[in-house]
Amino acid sequence: MFEMSARARAIMAALSAAFLATAACSGGKGGSSHAASVTQPVKGGPIEAGVIPAKGTPSYNFLRDLANGLEKDYPGTKMTLTFANTEARPGLEQRWRSGKGPDLDYGMFDGTNPNLQDWANDDFLVDLTPYLKQQNPQTGKPWLDSFSPTAQPFMKNKDGKYYAVPTEASLTVLFYNAKIFKDHDIKPPATWDELLTAVDQLKAAGVDPIAVTGLFEPYMGMWSDYLFLRSVGYAKTRAALSDCTGKLDDPGFADGLTKLQQLRDKGAFLKGFQGTDFTAAQASFFQGKAGMILMGSWLVSEMKKSIPPDFQLGAIGFPSLPGGHGDQTALMGGEQLVSLNAKSDVIPLAIEWLKRLTSKQTQTARAKEIGEVSAVNDVGAPPEMPGMDKVMKSASTMVPRYYGIPDSKTKDAVYPEIAKLFFGKSDAQQTLNNLKSNLSRVCGN
Template sequence: MSAMKKWASILVSVLLICSLAACGGGAANSGSSQNSPSSSDSGSQAVSSGEKKKLTVWYIDTGKRKELIEETIQEFMKAHPDVEVAAEQIANDTYKTKLPVAMGGNNPPDIFHSWGGGWLKEFVDAGQVMDVTGKIDADSYLPAALNLATFDGKLYGAPLAMSLTLFFYNKEMFEQYGLEPPKTYDDLLNIIDTLNANGIAPISMANKTKWPGALWLIYLANRVGGADIFNAAFERRGGTFDDPAFIKAGEMIQELVDRNAFVTGFNGLDYDTGQSRQFLYTGKAAMELQTSGYLTVVRSEMPEFESKMGIFGFPAVEGGLGKATDLVGGVSPVFSISSQTKYPDEAVELLKALTSKELAQRYVDEAGVVVAVKDVQYNDPFAIQMKEFLEQAEFLQPFYDQTLPPEMAELHKDTTQALFGKSITPEEAARQMEEAAQSMLGN
């Protein structure tokens, strides 16, 4: 059974039975950091007397989460004086290009970030990821999160956090204009109209890298077509990517554009460099639909904005099949080990440290993240709210681009960006996706 099929069948029970933890991911700022000087090679040559074993780690987490990862690596090196670790933080979209190149060039990092699902499976199928079945304690993690790193019954990574997609908004601005978080999509449209009438851009978005806009398509398709709309098309069990719900979602995106729902020039703005967040920080926009990593970034680059910030879920579409409690999200990071590592035992120990209960608790307490590790306590108010969203959810839709084959994932992002730019019709976008699905996934 595929990871997608398992996800859909166990998610409800997992969310109700497990002591929930989860979230993270998404945004990454440009830049990198080195914990210690080292070659960029995936390992060192055979260790001579007194020479340290060298491991490399690539990850995308930013802000406080970045600090916590680096501190964990420093603590690991103190506990393992014969090991030297070089950790590099890489911007989200740069990473998605850099890692496949490194893998293809036989020069991968020893431990690397992924989102699990189809993105990780590509490397697993190519024999580039180490099987860690039995090497880590699978019972330490939420089954729904661990499942996205499990293929053909074997485990190829361990999850640290999960990512939820929510609206982040300026509470003071909403109060100023007599607005409340929307319960229905029509409520959201009324908020958009009110803000526009007062000279405020309703929604900030930086869609140069395409995935921020894709969040809208995923939610709208869910709210119109229901929880199974994507799975039925992806698994080729009666659904298609040119289903009327996908077309309707595209139409709704273009209606939002016509309604001036988004900041000017959104398709050319860069999320990684903070261009969309600046609109919220400066009071020029009121809200942004983003992954839960947004909180970490705000705390790092503009902590004074946190007191103004609130969160709410994507509202229900009247007449649609999706529930207001359905969430869009995923696992981020899943840490995996390259099959080429020269020091598998040390890599496994570092993998355990990077997905430990101790680090997960600090993610919750210091970064406001909902984690994929069991038995942590929640005190951070934002983390508590996000945990409540998960507890209320009966379904979580993984990000399309982390489930689809890479070529089709890029087409999904390309066509969605084109929908926002109104250079393609919803019917044409859906047709291209379905043709690709027939070619890559079967009829």
């Protein structure tokens, strides 16, 4: 079982004392229908919070320790941590629709995705703006200012109000096995041509170049997503693939698909990837069977127990496409956003949980102990991810991964076609034609 280090426990103890003091002296005026709660004292009570990690994982145990601290500091508190990821979402959303959602939950809001704003617009969520504008006695600045500028658009609705806070960032980057690259004098690829060279060198060394799963279409779609970002640009791609306000007439779409076919035809992907699930694909990378993997930064925390202690991990941004018409340094990613149920009976206690969870102290401990990337200012990258700081600093901007496709009516029109291209069932031009046909049918344009 995962146990926090003595340093992390000391951080938690200090955090508990600091926030007890903060809760005692915080106040102010709010502008939402829940403004009365802004000045209410924090009292203990039963509280349920959705969490992303599964029970028994290091990430879950970290949160359980944090919850135990809340229970200790506020007598009468009993905190339930409910798995709120992947297969749990349909059941949780049914609870929300019936008025019985958890006090805190993920996946309820995203300011960059119009498909995830209905819960806020329909008054299911607490407007967090009054709380975020409160001065934090520890810093002398509003709570909102603790979050990075790249994270804040994800928190904010089009009406200017905030309905979620990020508990961790997930950045989609190209991870590579630094030892294999060093041993075989392979340069981490900064451009597409350098990526193709690295593929050839890895194959010559007897290593599958790229780990990928063939059983989860959006993970295969990460490759086409980034290629379109570089060759076309985010706005045009999103308009065509998700929002149904554009078309695939930019030549960059054909170019991106052609480059993806290049990788396939070179045999760049993990042998047997078609039947390999994402956990096995990630394990293959850490076992040295593949040299690279394009994945979210959750890779390290998710696979922490399976990473050999001597594994040398490197991280770089997705290669640029010289001559491409998109943004060559933009970073795809997202924020894990948690929202507060407007029907909660323990709003002040829930706010206290959010403040503890997103404090610099907690976020620093999570980065060091778990390997999570933080959306909070002045929290360093996890030590297991050398190069991540450089990736973040060199990025011109961060744009939402997947272009909102999984939450759009186009969800069954896009990634299945990308999978066919990966599997060799279609070539680049056929894929483009199929995408055009599917999107025309779904979007009605």
